[in-house]
Amino acid sequence: MNKNIAFIGAGLMGYGIAKNLLLKNFNLKVISHKNRKPIDKLIKLGAVEFKNYDDLLNDIDCLFICVTNTQIAIEIAETIITKLDKQILIIDITTHNKNGSIKMEKIFNRRSIKYVESPVMGGPVQAEEGILGGIIGCSQQNYSDATIYLDSFCKNHFYFGEVGMGAKTKLICNFLSLGTTTFVLETIKAVEELNIDLEKFYSVAKLGSGNSGALSRVAEKAIEGDYKGYIFTVKNVVKDLTYIHDLVSDMPNAEKLTLLNKSFYEDAVKRGYGDLLVSELIKK
Numbered sequence: 680m681n682k683n684i685a686f687i688g689a690g691l692m693g694y695g696i697a698k699n700l701l702l703k704n705f706n707l708k709v710i711s712h713k714n715r716k717p718i719d720k721l722i723k724l725g726a727v728e729f730k731n732y733d734d735l736l737n738d739i740d741c742l743f744i745c746v747t748n749t750q751i752a753i754e755i756a757e758t759i760i761t762k763l764d765k766q767i768l769i770i771d772i773t774t775h776n777k778n779g780s781i782k783m784e785k786i787f788n789r790r791s792i793k794y795v796e797s798p799v800m801g802g803p804v805q806a807e808e809g810i811l812g813g814i815i816g817c818s819q820q821n822y823s824d825a826t827i828y829l830d831s832f833c834k835n836h837f838y839f840g841e842v843g844m845g846a847k848t849k850l851i852c853n854f855l856s857l858g859t860t861t862f863v864l865e866t867i868k869a870v871e872e873l874n875i876d877l878e879k880f881y882s883v884a885k886l887g888s889g890n891s892g893a894l895s896r897v898a899e900k901a902i903e904g905d906y907k908g909y910i911f912t913v914k915n916v917v918k919d920l921t922y923i924h925d926l927v928s929d930m931p932n933a934e935k936l937t938l939l940n941k942s943f944y945e946d947a948v949k950r951g952y953g954d955l956l957v958s959e960l961i962k963k
Contacts (some may be wrong), residue, residue: 682706685735687755688745688772690714692909695806696745696772699832701725710735725910728946735763741828743813748918751784756786768824769794774853775846776922780816782912784842793817794826796842798849801831802857803910808835811861812818814852845910847926854923854937857916860893860909860957861940880900889913897958906959913951913960916944936947 684906685708689697694717701707707726712718722728729735736742736846746752752773769787780796787794800812813829813836814892815822822838829836837846865903870880883899885892893909900908920941927933947960949954955963 682740682827683738683897684741684743685739686707686710686726686745686891687735688743688744689717690745691717691803692806693717693745693772694721695803695810696743696832697721698724698727700743700808700828703831704846705828705831708735708739721882722827732759732762739764739767741768741770743770743772746756747773747915749773749775749782751921753782753786754777756783760786760790762791762800763790765791767792768821768828769798771800772830774798774849774919774922775851776848777926778843780846781843784826793821793824793860794842797829797836798845800849800852806832812839814845814849815839816848818840823905850923850926852918852921854927854933857895857920857923858936858940859891860897861943862889862915862918863891863893864961865958867897871961897961900958901961906961907956909956909958911957912953913944913947913955913957916957917941917948917953920944 683706684691684700686697687710689709689712695711697707698721701724709718709721709726711728711730714876744752744755746755755821769792771783784794789806794817795817797813797815799814801810809832809835813833814839815836834901858927869941870877881902896908900906920937924934924937924941927937952960952963
């Protein structure tokens, strides 16, 4: 591919996406990142590193933004808007609050720059394997333009309508997945405290309706004594559940469940575990 891509946020999640863009022969430019490991690995694969936005954003066809939260994404958008050519396409992987992607689109609309929201389902492992699920919100034309890039790292991508629908859909997906994850963590903790054979438990539990991606991610590693199977930090769970609570605050039962779930992780943060992976809480 003779398309030039710039990537902001090639960290834990962004690395796998960026890697797959390189493997599809896109020309990739990355901004310097405090986490050197993914940047150095991408450079070895052919990416070019830049230390400032002026050089990063020069002569590109597409810009990826993959950062931790809406506030950071908006700060970046406001910083770079005047540096962008009107012909480029923005693909925003960030998990936004319910209005975050709408605000992002408005910023880029000042210069008629095309914007696609594409939060994803799956974690760093799925990103590196190129099997993420893309959740798309944008115009039909922008979605069509983005497909060539999305196909590089998504097993499937799904169009939900205008900008804002992707963020809402992603948050409801996380409402389900993070609720399930909390039950999985507490279940495995109970299995171990009750001296039940974890490997046998998992073998029988996955045959029932309680089977899930969260169960397989956590249990298969925990059987081996590895409690890092769910690669998502506790503080990021709190962030997502805060966004989810804002979205479902007018739905009484959904709000109650979200607040209860959030309380588990807020307590973990208070105990100093915010930077741990959620699956590491089994041993805490």
